Structure formats: C-alpha cells, structure tokens
Amino acid sequence: MEFSVPHELTEDLERFKEFTKTHIKPQLPAWNQKKEIPPQFFCALGENGWYGLQFRDNQLVKGSALREAMLAEAAAKVSPGVAVAILAHIDLGLSGLYLFGSKDLQKQFGPPAVLGKTIMCLGNTEAIAGSDVAGIAMTVQRVDGGWLLNGAKAYVTNGDIADLAVVTAVSDPQASRNKRLSMYLVDLNAKGVSRKRLNKQVWIPSDLTRLQFKDVFVPKNQLLGKQGEGLQQVLTVFTHSRVPIAGLTLGTAVGAFELALEHAKKREIFGQKISDFQAKAFEIADFHAKIEAARLMLWKACWKVDNGEDFRQESSLAKYLAVEVAREVTAWAADIFGAASVILEHPIHKFPMDAWAASLGEGTQDVQKLIIFRELMKRYA
C-alpha cells in the first residue's frame, strides 16, 4: 500500500497555502467583521483552478478527491467559515450540476461556475425536515414550458450570495417516499425568490440563508437528473460531499491544534511552559494520534473515490471520525488559551463553534452512524 502523496499534489498544496496567505489571511478580519465573503474571492479561486472542476470537451470534469480534501483541510486551518463557502459552491451546488446536469445544462451553466463568476448552493433542508430528506414539503407544479416552485428552504450556505441553487421539491405527492422528489437547477435572481440571511455564530464569514420561493418559474430543461429520482440524487450529492467536508473538519481540528501547540510552547505557568507539563504532553500526543487516524480514514475514502470504488461507508466513517476528533481537539485547544479564548476576536474562539457546525452539515453524527451501520450490515447479509 502506497502512503506517499504524489509530488504534483504536494506542490499544488504548497501553492494553495501561499494562496491562502495572500487571498484569505489578510482579508479575514474584515470579512469576519462584515460576515461577508466578496464575490471577487470566488473568481480568484476559479481563475487559479482551486475548485478542481473544469469544463472540458463540452462537459464538467472533476479532479481528484484527495486533492480536494487536502485543499479543504488547508483552507479550514485558516478559516473553516471560508472553507465551507467554497465547499458549498463546489460540492453542494456545482456537484449537483456535474452529477445530474445534462450536457446542455453543463454547457450553459458550467463555465461561469468553474470560474467562480456564478456562485452556487444547495437548498434541501426545510424547517420540517433535515435528516429526514424525504419529508420535505416544497411543492413543484407543472406549467407550460416548465414548473412553478413554492415553499422555503430553511438553511442554505451561500444562499445570500449565490446566483444558482440546486433545489429539491415534491414533484409527486402521491408517490412513495422514494419517488416523491425531483431536483431542479434554480436561478436565484428569478422573480419570486426572496432571501433572509440568518444570524449565526458558526462558520463566519459564510452566510446561512432562508430562501423563500413564491411561484418561481423553472424552465423545463432545468430538471436535474430524472423526475422522481430527487431523493436518491440529493443523497448521492451528500455521499460525495462528505469526503471534502471531512477534510474541512479535519482542518478545523488541525487549525485549533496548531494554534494551541504554539501557545503551549510559549506560555509559562508555575515556572514552566504549558507543554512541559506531562499531563499536557500526554494530551498533545493523544490528539495527534487521533488527528492522524482521522486523516488516514479520510485518505482511504479519497482513494476509494479516485479509484472508482464504492465509498458510501468510507465517506461517512471519514466524516464521523473527523467530527469526533474536531469537537474534542477544538474544545481542548480553547482551554489551553485560558480566559483569552472567550474573546470574540481571539483566533481560537471560533474553532469549537465551527467543529459543532461541521457535525450538522451533510448529516449529523446520528445520520453517519445509520449509514455506517447499514453499509456494515450489507456485508453480513
């Protein structure tokens, strides 16, 4: 088994770290204060090829999962909030177009999206249904030349800034749970769409927005995939996006861990450095071991994706373990800073909240356990 990272990927990662130093770090205080990421930033990512998706031979082509997971980790080390906005664009929005969009739709909407000139998001969760995806209520009604969408999506990352959304809706209320939903590509600047940005304290500076749809017309050709297959399709989008969000979550853990290590090596208490207390040294070793284990699981999931193997269980295992580690490590890291950690502007302050947020996106820990158990049982059937 080969554990070394290909040379070109290591080089790419170094270039991306440089990009975060010039394009994220200096701007972060202002973005955090305004709780806004400017659209130009999405263009800069696209121009530099950081989305990992290209429009080639008249269709969208996706790059390696390992590359994306490593970039997500690097971005989240600097800012989990910026990393999630990138992820929502690529892995929730663009991914729906990549996986289920016709060649014509990819041709029309793909090129500006891979350049970051249009920003994308995914609207699935409603006030009445999150984990229970099939329980959503948004309606879609057939009209001349397309559909009319009515209803609201409760929590949409990038909802405030996106131009295009992948949206699930009930296309056949009489059908079984598996056949009730369809998926659509919706222009968020269309008549009848309204947006309400929510006030949150996690994943700053990204936005979380409620999207309301009132008789929003969706042209016929903007059905994604097949009529009645919306449930399976959105679950497939999540199965894929769990891999990069595991990378993002790992980056959240590592970002906090490294800040705490730096502090522990400097700060003297009772005449010695925090890291010189054996109790703390053992905690540091323990968390390092857990971070390494979570990363190995993530890389295994990436390896399966990149080799065309079934990765349903591995993507949930990777996300589950990354969240467990991130929750523990970020809380510990905040402790290492003592009182300073409660100050809003302190760099460590946001990490525990961001680890909490990571436990919700792409399915809660309970949902991951359900998937892990279901996939495990298949082996013993």
Ligand SMILES: Cc1cc2nc3c(=O)[nH]c(=O)nc-3n(C[C@H](O)[C@H](O)[C@H](O)COP(=O)(O)OP(=O)(O)OC[C@H]3O[C@@H](n4cnc5c(N)ncnc54)[C@H](O)[C@@H]3O)c2cc1C
């Ligand atoms: C910051 C943030 C960003 C988000 N971005 C998006 C986005 O871009 N697009 C989008 O569509 N959604 C988004 N979401 C919504 C997110 O996907 C949902 O919050 C998540 O799926 C959980 O759904 P829920 O909030 O309705 O909780 P519920 O489904 O109501 O779950 C409540 C509790 O019940 C538990 N539970 C649920 N089912 C089971 C079960 N079968 N067995 C045992 N326990 C169970 C859950 O683990 C949880 O603890 C976002 C959420 C947050 C917080």
